[in-house]
Amino acid sequence: MMQHHQILRVVTKFNLPLIMLFGLYVQFHGDFGPGGGFQAGVIIAAAFVLYALVFGLDHAREVAPEGALKIFSALGVLIYGGTGVLNMLLGGNFLDYNTLSPAHPAHGQHYGILAIEFGVGMTVSSTLTLIFFVLSGRKERGGDD
Amino acid sequence: MEHFPALMIVLPLLAAPVAAALPNGRLPWLLTTAVSWGVLAMACFLLATVLGTGPISYEMGGWAPPWGIEFRIDTLNAFVLLIVAGIGAVVTPFAGPSARAEIPQRLQSLFYCLFLLTYTGLLGITATGDIFNMFVFLEISSLSSYALIALGRDRRALTAAYQYLIMGTIGATFFLIGVGLLYSVTGTLNIADLAERLPALEEARVVHTAFAFLVAGIALKLALFPLHLWLPNAYTYAPSAVSAFIAATATKVAVYVMIRVLFTVFGVEFSLGEMPLQPILVVLSVIGVVVTSLMAINQLDAKRLLAYSSVAQLGYMAIGIAFGTTLGLTAAITHVFNHALMKGALFLALGAVAYRIGSTRIHDMAGLAKVMPWTILAFAIGGLSLVGVPLTAGFISKWYLISAALEQGWWWLAVIMLITSLFAVMYVWKVIEVAWFRDLPESRADVREAPLSLLVPVWVLVAANVWFGIDTRFSAGVAARAAEALLGVAP
Amino acid sequence: MDVLGHYNYWIVIFLMMAGLYTVISRGNLVKKIAGLNIFQTSVFIMFISFGYISGSAPPILEDGVTLYSNPLPHVLILTAIVVGVATTALGLALVVRIREAYGTIEEEEIHSQDRDF
Numbered sequence: 001m002m003q004h005h006q007i008l009r010v011v012t013k014f015n016l017p018l019i020m021l022f023g024l025y026v027q028f029h030g031d032f033g034p035g036g037g038f039q040a041g042v043i044i045a046a047a048f049v050l051y052a053l054v055f056g057l058d059h060a061r062e063v064a065p066e067g068a069l070k071i072f073s074a075l076g077v078l079i080y081g082g083t084g085v086l087n088m089l090l091g092g093n094f095l096d097y098n099t100l101s102p103a104h105p106a107h108g109q110h111y112g113i114l115a116i117e118f119g120v121g122m123t124v125s126s127t128l129t130l131i132f133f134v135l136s137g138r139k140e141r142g143g144d145d
Numbered sequence: 146m147e148h149f150p151a152l153m154i155v156l157p158l159l160a161a162p163v164a165a166a167l168p169n170g171r172l173p174w175l176l177t178t179a180v181s182w183g184v185l186a187m188a189c190f191l192l193a194t195v196l197g198t199g200p201i202s203y204e205m206g207g208w209a210p211p212w213g214i215e216f217r218i219d220t221l222n223a224f225v226l227l228i229v230a231g232i233g234a235v236v237t238p239f240a241g242p243s244a245r246a247e248i249p250q251r252l253q254s255l256f257y258c259l260f261l262l263t264y265t266g267l268l269g270i271t272a273t274g275d276i277f278n279m280f281v282f283l284e285i286s287s288l289s290s291y292a293l294i295a296l297g298r299d300r301r302a303l304t305a306a307y308q309y310l311i312m313g314t315i316g317a318t319f320f321l322i323g324v325g326l327l328y329s330v331t332g333t334l335n336i337a338d339l340a341e342r343l344p345a346l347e348e349a350r351v352v353h354t355a356f357a358f359l360v361a362g363i364a365l366k367l368a369l370f371p372l373h374l375w376l377p378n379a380y381t382y383a384p385s386a387v388s389a390f391i392a393a394t395a396t397k398v399a400v401y402v403m404i405r406v407l408f409t410v411f412g413v414e415f416s417l418g419e420m421p422l423q424p425i426l427v428v429l430s431v432i433g434v435v436v437t438s439l440m441a442i443n444q445l446d447a448k449r450l451l452a453y454s455s456v457a458q459l460g461y462m463a464i465g466i467a468f469g470t471t472l473g474l475t476a477a478i479t480h481v482f483n484h485a486l487m488k489g490a491l492f493l494a495l496g497a498v499a500y501r502i503g504s505t506r507i508h509d510m511a512g513l514a515k516v517m518p519w520t521i522l523a524f525a526i527g528g529l530s531l532v533g534v535p536l537t538a539g540f541i542s543k544w545y546l547i548s549a550a551l552e553q554g555w556w557w558l559a560v561i562m563l564i565t566s567l568f569a570v571m572y573v574w575k576v577i578e579v580a581w582f583r584d585l586p587e588s589r590a591d592v593r594e595a596p597l598s599l600l601v602p603v604w605v606l607v608a609a610n611v612w613f614g615i616d617t618r619f620s621a622g623v624a625a626r627a628a629e630a631l632l633g634v635a636p
Numbered sequence: 637m638d639v640l641g642h643y644n645y646w647i648v649i650f651l652m653m654a655g656l657y658t659v660i661s662r663g664n665l666v667k668k669i670a671g672l673n674i675f676q677t678s679v680f681i682m683f684i685s686f687g688y689i690s691g692s693a694p695p696i697l698e699d700g701v702t703l704y705s706n707p708l709p710h711v712l713i714l715t716a717i718v719v720g721v722a723t724t725a726l727g728l729a730l731v732v733r734i735r736e737a738y739g740t741i742e743e744e745e746i747h748s749q750d751r752d753f
Contacts, residue, residue: 070165074162075162077158077161077162078159081159084151088152093151094155094203094205095206124718134729135728138732284719288719292726295730300737303730303733303737304750307730307731311672311727
């Protein structure tokens with residue numbers, strides 16, 4: 001796509017890991033400060049979108065195949081719902097994190113929030129990347145209906 | 146058992162991503178069918194429990210209301226849950242063969258994913274006791290139904306879905322504005338808590354504004370005349386199974402939201418007494434019933450005809466709500482149930498027609514009764530129910546509505562309802578006459594009766610139409626109890 | 637009457653009307669989506685400004701701070717933003733499909749191709 005933009009390519013390569021790292025920070029620090037799965041998912045998806053913009057859609061698809069993104073977006077929802085069902089199986093209400101650690105309810109809340117935010121982050125990042133891929137890849141496939 | 150209120154929403158929610166990940170084929174359909182039957186079983190159990198022991202409250206995440214999200218099931222929403230679950234359980238078996246014929250193979254698993262999400266959203270709106278949560282579920286069901294409608298074969302399905310998306314989003318955002326204004330004055334989002342705090346604030350202009358935004362937003366979703374313009378196209382061009390499911394459930398759930406907001410959140414004295422809603426609702430609904438019934442007569446496509454008739458029927462429900470009496474509300478809730486049955490049966494019958502001849506234009510249905518007698522007979526009985534002929538479910542709701550009108554001394558309204566029923570005779574007859582008495586064109590001589598897998602769901606709903614036209618203890622009985630609970634009348 | 641003191645509401649109302657007007661008046665399907673976005677954003681701002689208390693700190697636990705903004709509207713709006721993103725994505729996807737099917741994204745030209753849109 002942008003074969004001649006040497007500076008863009010170098011700067012992007014340099015920035016990508018930082019963006020990813022910041023995404024992970026927002027993801028896992030989300031229960032102490034502002035942040036969480038939604039925001040982290042968007043930041044990580046932004047890294048993929050940037051990669052696709054600079055290096056072309058085909059390369060980006062090699063990094064993140066659409067099939068895998070689809071599985072991940074489904075898996076994230078299942079992690080979220082699965083946590084809730086697990087709470088039910090442990091004798092609490094749906095999403096009652098206290099049951100995860102009956103001795104220390106506060107720890108239970110911590111684990112529960114980490115688990116569901118992880119699910120949210122996974123779904124949001126893969127869905128947003130998928131939306132970008134599908135919309136931008138539409139024309140070269142010439143519409144498939 | 147105690148987890149059923151949450152489980153019946155979580156089950157389809159979790160099944161949706163599984164269905165999306167499954168390979169295209171029969172598996173996603175089998176999963177959807179199993180889930181919908183499971184949900185139906187839970188809905189039956191919930192209704193039995195609520196009728197036996199009173200409202201159930203379920204605390205999401207173990208946080209007590211009003212701080213946490215509460216799922217609160219009383220007679221009204223247990224009844225609506227049963228309607229949604231019942232229609233879902235009948236439509237999903239039908240969707241198997243019908244969607245295989247109408248939806249491209251590579252989209253099958255996504256179709257069921259969307260279907261389950263719509264189902265989740267509709268159940269969630271009904272079950273939740275938190276008004277913001279209601280907005281979220283409303284958007285879940287709407288977004289997935291926009292996508293479902295866009296799956297229709299005709300390219301006009303796309304424009305219909307787009308139009309629905311714009312109107313639906315404006316409606317939902319209006320609802321959100323109303324919720325925000327209510328939150329700003331009461332500091333709570335829990336419906337029961339709102340109901341307690343609002344009476345003290347009734348003079349506040351913010352509350353009046355919130356009321357207006359909420360009602361306008363819901364009216365858009367409910368397709369109340371003249372905000373119905375998105376509905377005919379959406380129902381006409383959606384895939385057959387989707388038309389049947391959405392026509393039988395989505396607007397009914399919007400009617401439920403309207404009843405909940407008017408009678409539980411604001412209370413009948415405020416909604417219909419202090420606010421000038423009663424004349425607005427009555428005038429708009431009466432004009433709507435007459436105009437859309439007349440428009441239904443003019444349609445050339447049977448699905449579109451039914452869509453216009455749906456707007457007219459929604460007008461009847463709005464009239465029932467506007468009475469604000471026990472009898473009027475009973476009529477509205479009974480009609481929600483009966484209309485789901487009849488529109489479900491009619492749209493499914495048309496789905497069977499589309500399955501065989503690939504069209505639902507009335508002109509194309511000429512003489513079909515000779516080759517598809519069972520399908521056309523089902524359509525005819527469903528049509529009779531729509532008209533309100535005695536011994537069908539439609540008669541019961543019309544009876545209650547007219548009694549409610551006479552109770553108020555509004556005999557002119559009863560006359561209008563009789564006249565619009567005559568319009569209904571005309572538009573139903575228009576289809577029957579072509580299908581029954583015209584000659585079958587040569588080209589259609591080899592059309593066969595719809596397969597049993599399509600006929601059984603259709604006839605289940607037709608049988609329900611007749612059954613609930615004769616035995617009203619369940620439908621009208623539960624509706625009356627729900628109405629009494631809403632108006633705070635001792636049963 | 638403290639008209640300017642409620643400047644947040646004036647901003648909200650202006651954005652709301654601008655968005656709604658764009659949705660109604662523009663024939664271009666993408667512009668309609670943009671208008672819808674502005675309309676939704678105005679509601680987000682309305683919620684957020686409800687949650688702010690004069691002189692309050694962001695709702696993060698800190699020593700020596702007693703007055704926090706109300707975090708609940710932020711949470712609600714986070715959800716509403718996600719809904720808005722989903723609506724925009726779906727709307728744009730529909731526009732892409734409409735453009736493929738009709739070759740135009742102008743409402744009037746679609747009208748002339750299909751009379752009953």
